[in-house]
Amino acid sequence: MLIGVHRLIYDVVYRIPHGKVATYGQVAALAGLPQRARLVGYALAAAGGPEDLPWHRVVNAKGEISPRSDPDGHEDLQRRLLENEGVVFDRKGRLSLPAYRWNPQSPRNR
DNA sequence: TCGCTGACCCAGG
DNA sequence: CCCTGGGCCAGCG
DSSP: OOSOHHHHHHHHHHTSOTTOBEEHHHHHHHTTOTTOHHHHHHHHHHHOOOTTOOGGGEEOTTSBOOOOSSTTSOHHHHHHHHHHTTOOOOTTSBOOHHHHBOOOOOSTTO
């Protein structure tokens, strides 16, 4: 990690728009770290949830909030934050990826 | 240096 | 839908 994989990951997470979500694998790919979805999870766990990092917009490939091992991992908080942004969950606690997945195609993103 | 342990993902059966 | 197996990697004893 010449420049810190965590930083690369956070840079991508910061760009996920309000009301949209990205999967762990998607974030990894956008960060230039294909095949390293797990690393994204570890990075977010290590982040501790800074006020300015939209960590709650990262969900797993099934459209669910990934279960934490840490009992204080704030899974419910993540769901509340998303619902607060207009994201709707179904009975099984899943959201529609086709509807909410972030599609980073705007060239002028900085 | 080794071993273990995770906010994951995907193809198969 | 469930389960398996393989791929991924940093941090801490």
